[in-house]
Amino acid sequence: MTDTLQSTPAADGYYMPAEFSPHCGCWMLWPERTDTWHAGAKPAQQAFCAVATAIASGESVSVGVSANQFIHARAQLPASIRVVEMSHNDAWMRDVGPTCVVNAQGEVRGVDWQFNAWGGITNGLYFPWDQDDLVARKVLEIERLDRYRAPFVLEGGAIHVDGQGTALVTEECLLNPNRNPELDVGQIELLLAEYLGVTTIIWLGQGVYNDETSGHVDNLCCFIRPGEVVLTWTDNRRDPQYKRSHDALKRLQQVRDARSRKLKIHLLPHPGPLYMTELEAAGLDSNDSTKLRVAGDRLAASYVNFYIGNSVVVAPLLDAKHDRAVLSKLRRLFPKRKVIGVPAREIVLGGGGIHCITQQIPV
Numbered sequence: 308m309t310d311t312l313q314s315t316p317a318a319d320g321y322y323m324p325a326e327f328s329p330h331c332g333c334w335m336l337w338p339e340r341t342d343t344w345h346a347g348a349k350p351a352q353q354a355f356c357a358v359a360t361a362i363a364s365g366e367s368v369s370v371g372v373s374a375n376q377f378i379h380a381r382a383q384l385p386a387s388i389r390v391v392e393m394s395h396n397d398a399w400m401r402d403v404g405p406t407c408v409v410n411a412q413g414e415v416r417g418v419d420w421q422f423n424a425w426g427g428i429t430n431g432l433y434f435p436w437d438q439d440d441l442v443a444r445k446v447l448e449i450e451r452l453d454r455y456r457a458p459f460v461l462e463g464g465a466i467h468v469d470g471q472g473t474a475l476v477t478e479e480c481l482l483n484p485n486r487n488p489e490l491d492v493g494q495i496e497l498l499l500a501e502y503l504g505v506t507t508i509i510w511l512g513q514g515v516y517n518d519e520t521s522g523h524v525d526n527l528c529c530f531i532r533p534g535e536v537v538l539t540w541t542d543n544r545r546d547p548q549y550k551r552s553h554d555a556l557k558r559l560q561q562v563r564d565a566r567s568r569k570l571k572i573h574l575l576p577h578p579g580p581l582y583m584t585e586l587e588a589a590g591l592d593s594n595d596s597t598k599l600r601v602a603g604d605r606l607a608a609s610y611v612n613f614y615i616g617n618s619v620v621v622a623p624l625l626d627a628k629h630d631r632a633v634l635s636k637l638r639r640l641f642p643k644r645k646v647i648g649v650p651a652r653e654i655v656l657g658g659g660g661i662h663c664i665t666q667q668i669p670v
């Protein structure tokens with residue numbers, strides 16, 4: 308007996324809608340591991356609370372919390388946010404949660420990707436990850452949505468779609484031998500077409516410098532509406548991000564999307580460079596099965612890592628020299644949504660951003 312659907316979303320007429328399409332809610336997880344999150348994970352918990360609260364102004368938010376942290380998380384989060392006991396290994400709901408797909412009748416199902424902690428035994432960020440790999444299935448149970456179990460490794464942060472047949476991905480991540488070494492590019496394209504219901508895949512090269520996910524696209528570039536993307540950008544030739552962003556721009560300028568449109572490309576300044584401080588590094592617990600983080604590590608921070616909610620855009624505040632300009636640009640790009648800036652350094656210290664800790668469930 309299996310509880311998974313045996314076909315694929317595309318075969319059943321389903322596709323992944325864009326993040327800017329209406330949501331019925333958003334899921335997050337509660338950060339607690341003290342080898343990822345310094346100072347007993349308290350600063351990260353505050354940052355996650357601020358993100359959850361901002362999103363909750365426009366849609367319902369559910370947070371999965373371990374048994375040990377349940378009472379504490381319940382006390383920290385506003386009453387309007389649903390808190391559900393759920394085991395997990397860390398707190399990256401974008402990657403371990405379901406990617407939902409919809410059909411023309413407005414029915415919703417979920418894709419449950421195989422998860423290997425961004426690289427498996429040799430390259431992954433921690434071991435074990437068995438509880439993370441069950442999170443999508445548990446969310447879909449609670450949401451009463453049917454589930455496809457994908458036959459390959461992928462994370463929600465590794466894909467962006469426009470909801471009109473186009474997906475954005477990076478070669479650094481999807482073609483990395485630490486994910487699906489047995490698959491070639493053609494096979495990966497076929498699987499993306501089947502599981503996301505897309506017909507056009509835009510391949511960018513490398514993601515953000517020093518991104519421990521092997522270059523997730525959600526830190527580099529995203530759709531803000533069909534035919535329009537934002538890209539993290541630096542004019543500083545000495546910054547290792549320079550080549551990555553310039554290569555991405557060139558590729559974006561050359562492609563057409565699934566509806567044959569040329570893309571309109573908006574640039575957001577790349578923050579920093581930002582580095583982990585001595586104090587932050589000293590506040591981490593040691594764990595031999597976890598990637599070591601040390602003082603001086605360049606943080607893979609990016610303003611592109613925002614969440615597009617029903618009525619809000621929750622954007623990271625990362626660098627005082629750019630925050631105001633970024634918020635005003637996002638306000639121009641999203642005239643119908645309230646753009647809320649939330650301090651995000653504490654999330655970035657764990658290796659991701661606001662987008663990485665959220666996962667929307669479409670209407």
Ligand code: KQY
Nearest residue numbers: 401464523657658659663
């Ligand atoms: O990019 C994301 N979607 C997640 C980042 C996870 C980082 C793990 N430390």
